[in-house]
Amino acid sequence: MKGLLLVVAGLTAAFLSSASAADKLDPSCGSCHALVKPTDTSLDRLMNLKGPDLWYAGSKFNKDWLVSWLQDPKPIRPAGFPYFKHIKKGAKHDEVDQSTIPAHPKLKKADAEAAAAALMALKAPADLVPAGAFKGDMKGARMGSLAFVKFRGCVACHQGDKGEGGLSGPRLTDAGARLQPDFIAAYTANPQRFEPHIWMPTSNLKDLDIQRLTAFLVQLGQGGK
Known part of the structure; x- marks a missing residue:
């Protein structure tokens, strides 16, 4: 009973912290x-x-990126x-209807920094985004690239x-x-743990495949490093 009470207390504290x-x-x-x-x-x-969940933003995003993006989204x-709410019929195939996609508000630097700090405090439970989910081995990035483009078909939905x-x-990109x-690895492994009805499939990948895909994605936007 004492152990159960400690778990409940921990979950309550985490919820109150996120709410704060x-x-x-x-x-x-x-909204x-x-x-x-x-x-x-x-x-x-x-x-x-109207937008993706942010209740685990602090376990998902890099703070420096958030500060920059919020100023110039x-x-x-x-x-x-x-995506399916912003598609229209085109001459040859469906097209994106840009007129239905609202622009994200721009924030001044001080406001962006404050918002980023608040977002980084919204942490996922440790079992949802485990520390060390990505083991840090970048040598598999090449195989991860092939999996992304060819073997696993990720490129069908993602640029x-x-x-x-x-x-x-x-x-x-x-x-x-x-x-x-760690978020990339955890989400790739099982996106339905984050949102039960999300349209990204759970592919039942082996951990080696997840590590390789994560290594490939980690280097994107970092000059290939």
């Missing part, structure tokens, strides 16, 4: 993004979101979020190192600058 950090953000952020882990995990909630998802690829998922390696 979320309170430091502009209230308008919450598009979930800043606290939602209790509603239904498909309807996902379908009505560039589209991360070429077809918006969710890779040359800006070539699909439009339905977020572009990954700057993944290494934007995303934390």
